[in-house]
Amino acid sequence: MKINSSVFKRRKISIGSFFKKTYIYIILAMIYIPLIIIILLSFNGQTDRGNVNVNFGVPTVVNYLKLFENNEFVNGLLNSLIVLIVVVPVSVFIATITCFGIWNTRQKSKMKSFVLSTSKFSIANPDAITGISLSLLFTSTWVALGFDLGLFTVILAHISFCIPYALITIYPKMSKMNYNLVLGSYDLGYSKLKTFFKIVLPYLMPAILGAVAITMAMSLDDFIITNLVNGSQQTISTAIYTTRKGIKAWVVTFGALIIIVTMIVIIVFAVYKYSRAKNRNLKALKE
């Protein structure tokens, strides 16, 4: 009898865990099916007007061959890259020195609360409203002075919404740093500049890399604010946004490329984490 009951119990647990795991897998599948559809459609050719073909036929790679012949795509991608190259270094640099500045005072200053609350306000503000406010600013100053809306206004807008994200990413790491490290570095004869580059910057590096990733993603992904301040210049996201009532084939092809690249990066990251966790487990076992 005893053995029976224990067997029964074990089976009950396994049925429960089977159900739980199935639920997790179903949700994961639902999240990933649309992404897989995009990859499949990118191999499905295109209609005569360059739209995506939603009825599956013989797989071809014609979409990939025609991708760089498309002016909309190439132009948008180039503009996006220009914006990215300016925006990411500038916003991460400003966020880093701002974090160091408000941390270095080591007091609850008004400056610190001003910086943090402005950043939070900017992040919480809905994109559409931020876009309208920036559009108002540029039309009443930049356009009134006789210039056109274009890449310059796009870059300014991107810097304004990227800095808060970079700041919120870097600040928690900065606030955990021990000030004695900096004092020790001064005692050992480093100048202030050298201390910043040799002590503070290496300590902040993981957070700074995170900030670079986030600002890149935000800048590439944004279409609402950009759409309101870009004038006639299109970035890649606004170019995709214009195809909302008839998805073009190049959008699906580019989307498939993005998804594949992201997935590869994520898989590499997951394998790295897995191997690290395994090593840690082995070490714990040995000890």
Next chain:
Amino acid sequence: MTKIFEQKIKILKPKQKISKSILLVLPFVLISLLLIILPTILVVLKSFLPTTSGGANLNWSYMNGFIWEKILKSFIIALLATIFCMVIAYPFAYFLSFNNSSIFKTIVMIVVTAPIWTSFLVKLIGLKTFFDVMNGYSNSTYGDIFTVIGLTYMYIPFMIMPLFTVLEEMPRNLIFASKDLGQNGLMTFFKVVLPYTKIAFMAGITLVFLPCVTTVAVPQFLNNSANGSTIGDIIVQEGEQALTSDIALARAATLSLVVSICILAVYGLVAFLPKLIKKTKNKKMEKIYENK
């Protein structure tokens, strides 16, 4: 003399330090004043400064029944999407956090959060083309329910993340204690686990509900019916005419102001109503004790 001099140095030193740190913060302050705070002030100014043609203030007469209906509809759609997210994400986070293998947990969390890093629009197009492939022709989805589905799909990782973090941190002793004290599994869930995750719920609601209210692209892609657009779309449509029409920009500013006041009001209700109820309850309890 030397003592006074030393004292002077002592007084001077911290001041100098603060001024140098402020130099580092200066670029941010300038940028935030110019590009974050000034535009916000401009929105408020623009919505109150009259853009008159024929004596009537056009930007406030724009706030008619149609617009209020749209605002209400946006809030209802966002509420539905948030509820969908909660109902789907809670069991997911709960089951995952009670899994024994830590490797399984980290990998599933990486896989769930991975789509955040791909483009928002690409995911949206994936969902649109998924429905199109199911139906066999392009632009095949009609109705607000598709907007709700799209929002749920887009924002569900933001609901899973805070819930999972809190459930993972929850001490398992609480559950054992509750079971020792005679509660069954279901009652333990409702009396112990659910109250413990209240803060995560609030975080999840903030991360999902707020962007859903002012969503721009989701109804445009997924809902092909004529009046499918939500309030975010209308704001952007007006804003797109900024260069040619001053009135459109003024309308967009007015709408932005009204919508943000609505959001703040709803958020205040959600955040402060429970506190108020608690306070009145406590007062009642105190009175009862006093009477005894």
